[in-house]
Amino acid sequence: MCIxxxxxxxxxxxxxxxxDSGRPCGLMIAFSSGARLWTAITTAGATGTDPSAEAPAAAPPLPALxxxxxxxxxxxxxxYLTAVLLAGLAPxxxxxxxxxxxxxxxxxxxxLYLADGARAFLPFIYTAAHGKKPHTRPFHLDAAF
Incomplete structure (x- = not known):
């Protein structure tokens, strides 16, 4: 869905x-500048609240990336990614x-808060500016990429 x-x-x-062997799944996002961002994807089950009682959040305008x-x-x-995911209007x-x-x-x-009460987490693992390789250690992000 996120892809x-x-x-x-x-x-x-x-x-x-x-x-990779340390993180079984994630997303690699390539931007128009050539920069790249790697996220992990983890999830947590529903917390017992009734998600049907909550209306989906309105998508904010896309901020400057x-x-x-x-x-x-x-x-x-x-x-930016938060606004894009909300603007996708995925149920x-x-x-x-x-x-x-x-x-x-x-x-x-x-x-992400999912409609069934579960949650998804996309922590940023690596970043790389155009033409650069990401740092070898996870979570060691560039200040700007």
Missing amino acids: EILAKAPDITSTTSWS FDDAGKITATRAEQ QIASAYGYSTTSPAQHPGVG
């Missing part, structure tokens, strides 16, 4: 799945949020 929604967004040229230098920061990526997604919007995040990423 399909993100692939349709302006400023995203492709979204594919990736895996790039700064004045044409770079992306983790905070900008969180805001499975009740709401989405950037980790940094709820409190200072140790690791940036995007969280």
Whole structure:
């Protein structure tokens, strides 16, 4: 679902799945600048609340992804990806949020509340600017990419 929604967004040229021995699944998002972002995907079961009582969150306008230098920061990526996922109007997604919007995040990423009460988490694992390789250690993100 996320691959399909993100692939349709302006400023995203492709979204594919990736895996390695340490993280069984995730997304690799390529941006129009050539920068790339790798996320993990983890989930948690329903918390027992009735999600049908909650209306899906309205999609915010797409924020600017790039700064004045044409770079992306983790905070900008969180805001942009959150808005894109909400704008996809997928009935499975009740709401989405950037980790940094709820409190200072140790690791940036995007969280999803799903319509069935479950949650999905997309922590940012690697970043790479155009023509660069990602850092070899997970969660060691570039300040701008």
